[in-house]
Structures are given as C-alpha cells and as structure tokens.
Amino acid sequence: MPTIKINDVELSVTPGTLVLDACRTVGIDIPHYCYHPALSPVATCRMCLVEIKGQPKLATSCTTTVPPAPKDNPDAVVMEVFTNTPAVADARAGVMEFLLINHPLDCPICDQAGECKLQDYSYHYGSGDSRMAEVKRRYRYEDLGAKIVIDKNRCIHCTRCVRFTREISGGGELTVASRGSHLEVTTFTGKSMDQNPFAGNVVDLCPVGALTSRDFRFRKRVWYLKSVPSISRHSALGNPIWIDHEGNQIHRLRPRPLAGKETTHFISDAERQAYPRYNRTGKAPLPTLKGTPAPLEAIREALQAAGPVAVIGQGTFGCDAAQRLGELASTADLRFGSGDKTIPVVLPKYQTSDDGILNRRGFTERGFRFGVLEELLGKVQQGEVRAVVLLHDEAFTSPKESALLTQIIQAASFSLALEAQSSDLGRSATAWLPTTSYAEESDFIVNHDGELRRYQKALQPPKGVRPVTAWAKDLAAVPAAV
Ligand code: SF4
Ligand code: FES
Structure with a gap:
C-alpha cells in the first residue's frame, strides 16, 4: 500500500x-x-x-x-x-467570505441553527468581518410541495440536493437555474417534491438551512434535542436512525449513516414520518383480565390453569423479547411467527428486501416458525393447545392475518395479548398486558442481510408499562410440559 x-x-x-x-x-x-x-x-x-x-x-x-x-x-x-x-x-x-456574501444573518430564526455547517465553519475558518456593502439578494420562501420548504436566500449552491434527486431518488425534481448572483435551486415548473418518497433526505443533505422539513420547521431548537441511536421498524432492513427527542416526546427521526455502509445514508419519508405513533398521550394503560383491570398474579394464574400454551411472536420485535416470549411456550414446536407486512422496493440499491418483518431472522433463530398460523388454528380447535400468548403490533399485520389471529384467539380457552397500544385484536383476548414500545426499550434485531442492529431506549415508559422480557419473566412460572 x-x-x-x-x-x-x-x-x-x-x-x-x-x-x-x-x-x-x-x-x-x-x-x-x-x-x-x-x-x-x-x-x-x-x-x-x-x-x-x-x-x-x-x-x-x-x-x-x-x-x-x-x-x-x-x-x-x-x-x-x-x-x-x-x-x-x-x-x-x-471561500467563507464568498459564501456569506448573500447569506442572511438570520440564524436566530433558522431551523438549521445549532447544526449548520455555515455557522460552524464560519466560526472556525471565517474572518468575523464582512466587506459586503451591497444589498443582499432576496427571495421569498417557497413550498416545494407539502413536505419541503426552500429558503433560497440561505442556499450556498452546493448542489447536494440536486444531485440526490438525480442520482439517488431518480425523479430529478430539483435543478439549478440562472447564472452568477441569480443562481438559484428550484424545481422544474409545476413540479413539487410530493411524489418523491425519499424527499425528506434533501433536508438532511442541505448543509445550511435552505431546505427545511414542513413537519419539523419551527417546532424545536435542535440544541434541546437528545439523539439516541436506534433503528427504523418501518424499513425492510431496520435502517439505523437517530431518534431526536425532548420532554419524553420524539420530535424527528433522521438517518444514522454507518461508516463504510452506503445503504444507510438515506431513509424513506414513510420511515421518517413514523414517529408520532410512539409518542404517548393520555393515561397509562393497565393490565386487564376479561376487560377489567387486574393484577399480574390473576393473569398468571389464569394462564397456568388453562393448559398447553402456544406463543405467537410478531417478527418486528427485538431478539431479547423473542427469547423470553419463546420460553413461555409449553414445547419448542409451539412457537409461531406472525407479521406479513411488505414494503415496496423503490430504490433497489438501498433496499434489498421487501419483507417488512425486519427481525424475521432473529425470531427464526429462536425457534419461531412463520407462515404456519393455520397449523396453530387447527391445534387450538382440536384442543391440543388451550392457551395462546400473542406479541403483536397492528401496524405490521394485514387485515387477512388479523382475521386469522382473531380466529385463533377466539378458539383458545385463554388468550393473552402483549401490546404497546391496544388494538381490536388485543382487546378481544382474555387478558391484555401493556408493553413498552421499541422507543422505550433497548434490544437488537438481525435483519434480512444477517446484520445485527441494536436500538437503545429513548423514551421513559409510563409507570406500569413494562418490556416484554419483564412480563414474560414474571409469567414464566407456567408449567412447561404438555
Ligand atoms: S443542499 Fe441546500 S445549500 Fe446545497 S444546493 Fe441544495 S438548497 Fe442549496
Ligand atoms: S470542493 Fe471539496 S467539498 Fe466542495
């Protein structure tokens, strides 16, 4: 070398x-x-x-x-x-002097303040003075559709955003128009960025505050946010992301590029916009038995008394949760996997799988079998299995699979659902336990490419809401033999 x-x-x-x-x-x-x-x-x-x-x-x-x-x-x-x-x-x-010739001094009201490369480099490499006596050029801010807002006054013409729409997302919505001091980044006439399912990445790419997100704009000063390394549950590969949170609420999700891994630079808008469902509002949910609040002991006794137990784990949860849940099954062959969400492959270079059940591998390695829920239904109907424990998130199940799970739950003499947010399916179970969402716990997955990806706790769960591992440990006194 x-x-x-x-x-x-x-x-x-x-x-x-x-x-x-x-x-x-x-x-x-x-x-x-x-x-x-x-x-x-x-x-x-x-x-x-x-x-x-x-x-x-x-x-x-x-x-x-x-x-x-x-x-x-x-x-x-x-x-x-x-x-x-x-x-x-x-x-x-x-270079700094040139870049700042037309750049407004509006840092106090700019969303990029605190994470702006122009601010940082100006501080480290700039002169502190300006020789610019002329009036700066002025534009009004423009909406590039419903997702992105551009403030051309702040643009330094690096063309990252233009190259992204041409080389990565492919729509080529953005272009550079005019010449000299009139140079501006804009869309081709009448073309917004709404049709681009990866549009949000231009906001991350913009080193200054020219491109901003309609969703995040003016909502939080970034220095108040804490960033926790996590993964996206809404991508097929469990893309690494940052969860930016404050006041026990998530305010935005951003890609978390891994060194040497080009596929981790960008996330889809669907992943980016998935955070509101992890922000809790209202009262903390309580454990219930037959529709009324009940202590864990009562639920455990009812589960113990029911007979042979099968578990159904949705492959979107972490491997620790899968391990503990699997230990509740009366025999090793009574571990069933669920989840049938698929994600269309828009950018094949960045998404090599359309399987939306991101931890299918991790669950399979722990003895869960996917695609055989009919077998479990048969066992329940024949009385070979009396109780079913279901780990479920309705966002990752199709109506068809939900109908099949409902049949299994209704056929079992006892059923227990573990959910972060209660669903119709969960409410139809005999008992229900509130679990932490993935943003409220630390765990890991093994994605479809066999890569281990960890995620860390960002939010504090409400009192009484516990991780699956904690509930399963306390329920594990269930007799193991069939
Ligand atoms: S990424 Fe930002 S600064 Fe660079 S050209 Fe686009 S709008 Fe201008
Ligand atoms: S010229 Fe090298 S980073 Fe722009």
Missing part, C-alpha cells in the same frame, strides 16, 4: 482513497460542503482545499485521490499533504 504524509504524519492507505477520507483517518476533519460520500463529486464549493507538495495550486481534497506506489518501491511516500498552512487558512477564509 502506498504511504502518504499528512502534516508530517505518515499513514498507509489503499490507492484511490480520497485525500479528504485519508485526513479523517488521522483525525483531521477537512471542512466541506458539496462533498457527500453517497453522491458524485463535483468540487464546486472549494472549501476542502489542501496543499499538496509539488503541486502549484491548492487542490480539492474531495476529488484528489492517493496514487498507487511505484512497483519497485511499494512503501514509498507518494504524496505529502498539508492542511494547516497559511495558504490553506487563507483559501478557507476567502
């Missing part, structure tokens, strides 16, 4: 590595706007300039790659990069 020197620190890197990435590996963060690992390089912002020994001008580190080493000297130093010279500092300050 060739060796390069970055500010006199030597490191070996694969030929073809971007200088910007090589700098990161030694802990040097190169400021950048137009560069994005999932988009084609355009080198338009000029913020990432570095000095390279032997080159007459500064070079853009987002497009300069490390050359291969000579064959007769594989360990040779092939490049010497400097990121802290006066020329580099001068270039960065100059």
Whole structure:
C-alpha cells in the first residue's frame, strides 16, 4: 500500500482513497460542503482545499485521490499533504467570505441553527468581518410541495440536493437555474417534491438551512434535542436512525449513516414520518383480565390453569423479547411467527428486501416458525393447545392475518395479548398486558442481510408499562410440559 504524509504524519492507505477520507483517518476533519460520500463529486464549493507538495495550486481534497506506489518501491511516500498552512487558512477564509456574501444573518430564526455547517465553519475558518456593502439578494420562501420548504436566500449552491434527486431518488425534481448572483435551486415548473418518497433526505443533505422539513420547521431548537441511536421498524432492513427527542416526546427521526455502509445514508419519508405513533398521550394503560383491570398474579394464574400454551411472536420485535416470549411456550414446536407486512422496493440499491418483518431472522433463530398460523388454528380447535400468548403490533399485520389471529384467539380457552397500544385484536383476548414500545426499550434485531442492529431506549415508559422480557419473566412460572 502506498504511504502518504499528512502534516508530517505518515499513514498507509489503499490507492484511490480520497485525500479528504485519508485526513479523517488521522483525525483531521477537512471542512466541506458539496462533498457527500453517497453522491458524485463535483468540487464546486472549494472549501476542502489542501496543499499538496509539488503541486502549484491548492487542490480539492474531495476529488484528489492517493496514487498507487511505484512497483519497485511499494512503501514509498507518494504524496505529502498539508492542511494547516497559511495558504490553506487563507483559501478557507476567502471561500467563507464568498459564501456569506448573500447569506442572511438570520440564524436566530433558522431551523438549521445549532447544526449548520455555515455557522460552524464560519466560526472556525471565517474572518468575523464582512466587506459586503451591497444589498443582499432576496427571495421569498417557497413550498416545494407539502413536505419541503426552500429558503433560497440561505442556499450556498452546493448542489447536494440536486444531485440526490438525480442520482439517488431518480425523479430529478430539483435543478439549478440562472447564472452568477441569480443562481438559484428550484424545481422544474409545476413540479413539487410530493411524489418523491425519499424527499425528506434533501433536508438532511442541505448543509445550511435552505431546505427545511414542513413537519419539523419551527417546532424545536435542535440544541434541546437528545439523539439516541436506534433503528427504523418501518424499513425492510431496520435502517439505523437517530431518534431526536425532548420532554419524553420524539420530535424527528433522521438517518444514522454507518461508516463504510452506503445503504444507510438515506431513509424513506414513510420511515421518517413514523414517529408520532410512539409518542404517548393520555393515561397509562393497565393490565386487564376479561376487560377489567387486574393484577399480574390473576393473569398468571389464569394462564397456568388453562393448559398447553402456544406463543405467537410478531417478527418486528427485538431478539431479547423473542427469547423470553419463546420460553413461555409449553414445547419448542409451539412457537409461531406472525407479521406479513411488505414494503415496496423503490430504490433497489438501498433496499434489498421487501419483507417488512425486519427481525424475521432473529425470531427464526429462536425457534419461531412463520407462515404456519393455520397449523396453530387447527391445534387450538382440536384442543391440543388451550392457551395462546400473542406479541403483536397492528401496524405490521394485514387485515387477512388479523382475521386469522382473531380466529385463533377466539378458539383458545385463554388468550393473552402483549401490546404497546391496544388494538381490536388485543382487546378481544382474555387478558391484555401493556408493553413498552421499541422507543422505550433497548434490544437488537438481525435483519434480512444477517446484520445485527441494536436500538437503545429513548423514551421513559409510563409507570406500569413494562418490556416484554419483564412480563414474560414474571409469567414464566407456567408449567412447561404438555
Ligand atoms: S438548497 Fe441546500 S443542499 Fe441544495 S444546493 Fe442549496 S445549500 Fe446545497
Ligand atoms: S467539498 Fe471539496 S470542493 Fe466542495
């Protein structure tokens, strides 16, 4: 592997590595706007300039790659990069001055404040003064459909958003129009971004506050939010996301890109908008037996007295929940999997499965069998199984499967549903226990690609609402033999 020197620190890197990435590996963060690992390089912002020994001008580190080493000297130093010279500092300050020529000083009312690259880089690399005496250009903000709002005054023309709609989502709704100081990012006439199921990503991509989300706009200052690493239950692969929350309420979901994993940079709008169902309102639900509040002991006794127990676990829950739930089954072959939601594959490169039951693998590894609920119905009708414990979330079950589950529950002499939010199906069970939602617990899944993905607790559950593992542990006194 060739060796390069970055500010006199030597490191070996694969030929073809971007200088910007090589700098990161030694802990040097190169400021950048137009560069994005999932988009084609355009080198338009000029913020990432570095000095390279032997080159007459500064070079853009987002497009300069490390050359291969000579064959007769594989360990040779092939490049010497400097990121802290006066020329580099001068270039960065100059770029910042240009970018701020037309940028308004409206940080106090801008949604991006607190996570704005223009603010950060201006502080670190800018001059603090402006020589701009002319009036700044002005636009009114525009709606790009119901999901996205653009404020062109703030745009720095990095074209990340334009490249996203062309290279990733494919609709090409955005374009750059006009020239010089009239340059503006806009949609082709009459085209909104509403038809784009991945439109929300342009808000994350925008390094300044030009593109904002209609849903999140003006709702929270970002410095009040706490970010917890989690996964999306609404993607086939359990996409890694950040849950941004405050006051025990989720305010937004954002992608959480994993290093070297290009498929984790973007999430769909459906995933992004799924958070309101995890925000609880009203009173905490209580355990019930035959429709009336009851202590756990009464439910456990009723379950014990019923006879052989089968469990039905929906494959959208975590592996710890699957493990504990499985231990409630009287025999190993009485663990059944449920969930038949599918997710249309819109971007095949980013979504390799249409199976919406994201932890099907984790449940299967713990002895749950999917697609055989009719077998369980037969066993219940013949009296081989007397009691059924159901772990369920109605958002991931089709009406057809719900009808089959209802038949199973009605045929069993005792049924217990574990749910975060009660559904018609759950209410039809003999007993019901309130469980934490996935945002209120920590667990992990094994997705369809066999990758283990963990999620952490973001919200505090109400008193009396417990994880499946805790309920199952307390119910585990049920006799195991058939
Ligand atoms: S709107 Fe944002 S992402 Fe798009 S070009 Fe302008 S600054 Fe870049
Ligand atoms: S990040 Fe390299 S030129 Fe914009």
